[in-house]
Amino acid sequence: MLEVKGLHAKVEGKDILKGLDLSVRAGEVHAIMGPNGSGKSTLSHVIAGREGYEITAGSVQFDGRDLLALPPETRACEGIFLGFQYPVEIPGVSNLTLLKAALNARRKYRGQPEIDPGDFLAWVRDRARLVKIDPKMLSRGVNEGFSGGEKKRNEILQMLVLEPRLMILDETDSGLDIDALKIVADGINALRSPERATLLVTHYQRLLDYVQPDYVHVLARGRIVRSGGPELARELEQKGYGWLEAA
Amino acid sequence: MSLAAYAERFERFAAALPEAERAARRAQLQRFVADGFPTPRLEEWHYTDLAPLSQRAFEPAAGGNAALAPHFLAGTDRLVYVGGMLVSADSTAPERHSAAAPAQDEGVYALNAAFARDGLLLRLGRGERLPRPLQVLIAGADGAVAAMTHQRHRIELAENTEAxxxxxxxxxxxxxxxxxxxxxxxxxxxRLNLFRIQDERADATLLTRCDVRQERDSVLHAVSFDCGGGLVRHDLNILLAEAGAETGLYGLYQPAAGAHLDNHTRIVHAAPQCRSREQFKGIVDARARAIFNGKVVVQAGAQKTDSEQRVANLLLSPKAEVNAKPELEIYADDVKCAHGATVGQLDETALEYLRSRGVPPAEARALLLRAFATEVLDHVPLAPLRAALAARLGLAGTDAWELEA
Structure with a gap:
């Protein structure tokens, strides 16, 4: 589904990714771990198409299409979802407005008519229950005045409503208490299916106790330096990253 | 500077007037000729130069036709003026119309006083409520060239009335x-809810001034929308003359390309325990120029004044210009006053976030502009008017109250 080959990327003239390879097939969950500054967030941002990154070499393909040639909104319509580490507050644009605009953009992209407003509300309310978001919050501005945990749950709600094919979660677990972490994990697990793939970008092993990955990769100095199964995450938790960075 | 054309037009106009009115109006014309059009040398007209009007000649408008039916608002009564004259066939509340009595004024408004004939006269007796909102539509006649119209309107609400x-x-x-x-x-x-909507053409010059005197515990809720072009100046002067009066002024301006739009507000707290709230927002694009000057004066003795003024502008083009000037003068010591003005651009991180969810850039921008404008639109409780404004401002679309409806 996702093929990253020899990816080099710069931020503000500084090399961050230096020849990264990654292959993700439908149905798989991959965890990308690594120390701060290793390029984890850069990788997820480059795949989602965020601005501010210069790709100097390599390729990213999604279902055989050149992803780097597409603007971010088209990537989203193709089924890529990035859960932000720091979700943005948008006062005055309600959560419902955002969700409806996003859903209808996808439908338009696929040549489908707009969603019926009644069906839309029922669908969103049903999804909101899964992440324990009060329906009243849906009418409030996007993330406006939300706590850190509420913002992360709201990212998961968007993901549940939009049903992407590739879910990229950029440090979604950071700053969450155990209850919120469980809700977030339940949301991710609810979408796990043979047609979907997940990329969990995380610093800690904690989330992986609740979302079992198929593969774990360690990113250091802009490349994947080690790949393995779930046991690699536990090893990292015990030993830290130092032994791999030195390697 | 020659204002001879105005004097000459006046003599022709005055010839048709009753003898009794002629002298008072001629005095006003003479006052205008003495004052002339305001120039930027006057602080109040710093950004808006009317001097070029001195060289122009306008014929007094004499009615005419205009297709206004699409602007009729459901659930309201109506007065329609085209080319300065009442259109009886389209007016459902002709009893609210009156010939203007001679008035005294100064500067460019002395010109208005000299020529003004027809306008709204709304008088409510004690305890009376206007059953339906009153829409006063004022338009130029189709095909009119270099016409001038001058009108005076009066709203007098007696004790405990509402309109x-x-x-x-x-x-x-x-x-x-x-x-x-x-x-x-x-x-x-x-209590008066007063809406002013301006949607002018690029070659029009429109000068409006609204003077409000508020007595004890009266409430004014005034909302203005500017979305057209041309040269437009609007003055809104509020005198909080007695204790407990409350005023809320809200406005949204989105001048068309090439437009020059100057909003001046002045709130005078002349009595204790009055409250004023003011919020104006501007969306300024493509070679448009907007001025907002908001002055709040708290006079000596106006203790316990509670005043807040906010101005926010979005500048969408490098060729657009905004001059935002909040002014506060306080001569009392026990007051609560706040003011602030901002000029900025659309939030890029919010745009990027919306795009990352699949929303195309143009729609993402529209959503953010609507969010910016919503705070002002929310001060319009009349649903048909709010919908018409949102559509006109290019801000129609999904939002919470539509989805929940």
């Missing part, structure tokens, strides 16, 4: 000049 009035200034093109004075008196406990 909603919507002034709409539309399409006075043909290089015309229009001036309007709206005189408002609110007796104790009176």
């Amino acid at each position: 909603t009035v919507i002034f709409q200034f539309l399409n006075q093109g043909g290089g015309g000049l229009a001036t309007h004075v709206i005189d408002v008196r609110l007796a104790p406990g009176a």
Whole structure:
């Protein structure tokens, strides 16, 4: 589904990714771990198409299409979802407005008519229950005045409503208490299916106790330096990253 | 500077007037000729130069036709003026119309006083409520060229009355000049919702001034929308004359390309325990120029004044210009006053976030602009008016109240 080959990327003239390879097939969950500054967030941002990154070499393909040639909104319509580490507050644009605009953009992209407003509300309310978001919050501005945990749950709600094919979660677990972490994990697990793939970008092993990955990769100095199964995450938790960075 | 053309037009106009009115109006014309059009040398007209009007000649408008039916608002009564004259066939509340009595004024508004004939006269007796909102549509006649219209309107609300009035200034093109004075008196406990909507053509000059005097515990809720082009100046002067009066002024301006739009507000707290709230927002794009000057004066003795003024502008093009000037003068010591002005651009991180969810850039921008404008639109409780405004401002679309409806 996702093929990253020899990816080099710069931020503000500084090399961050230096020849990264990654292959993700439908149905798989991959965890990308690594120390701060290793390029984890850069990788997820480059795949989602965020601005501010210069790709100097390599390729990213999604279902055989050149992803780097597409603007971010088209990537989203193709089924890529990035859960932000720091979700943005948008006062005055309600959560419902955002969700409806996003859903209808996808439908338009696929040549489908707009969603019926009644069906839309029922669908969103049903999804909101899964992440324990009060329906009243849906009418409030996007993330406006939300706590850190509420913002992360709201990212998961968007993901549940939009049903992407590739879910990229950029440090979604950071700053969450155990209850919120469980809700977030339940949301991710609810979408796990043979047609979907997940990329969990995380610093800690904690989330992986609740979302079992198929593969774990360690990113250091802009490349994947080690790949393995779930046991690699536990090893990292015990030993830290130092032994791999030195390697 | 030659104002001879105005004097000459006046003599022709005056010849048709009753003898009794002639002298008073001629005095006003002479006052205007003495004062002339304001120039940027006057602080109040720093950004808006009317001097070029001195070289122009306008013929007094004499009625005409205009297709206004699409602007009729459901659930309202109506007065329709085209080319300065009442259109009886389209007006459902002709009893609210009156010939203007001679008035005294100064500067460019002395010109208005000299020529002004027809306008709204809304008088409510004690305890009376206007059953339906009153829409006052003011438009130029189709095909009119270099016409001038001058009108005076008066709203007098006696004790414990309530009314909603919507002034709409539309399409006075043909290089015309229009001036309007709206005189408002609110007796104790009176409540007025006053909307002013301006949607002019690029070649129009529109000058409006609204003077409001508020007595004890009266409430004014005034919302203005500017979305057209041309040269537009609007003055809104509020005198909080007695204790407990409350005023809320809200505005949204989105001038068309090439437009020059100057909003001046002045709130004078002349009595204790009055409250004023003011919020104006501007969306300024493509070679448009907007000025907002908001002055709050708290006079000596106006203790316990509670005043707040906010101005926010979005500048969408490097060729757009905004001059935002909040002013506060305080001569009392026990008051709560706040003010602030901002000029900025659309939030890029919010745009990026919306795009990452699949929303195309143009729609993402529209959502953010609507969010910016919503705070002002929310001050319009009349649903048909709010919908018409949102559509006109290009901000129609999904939002919470539509989805929940």
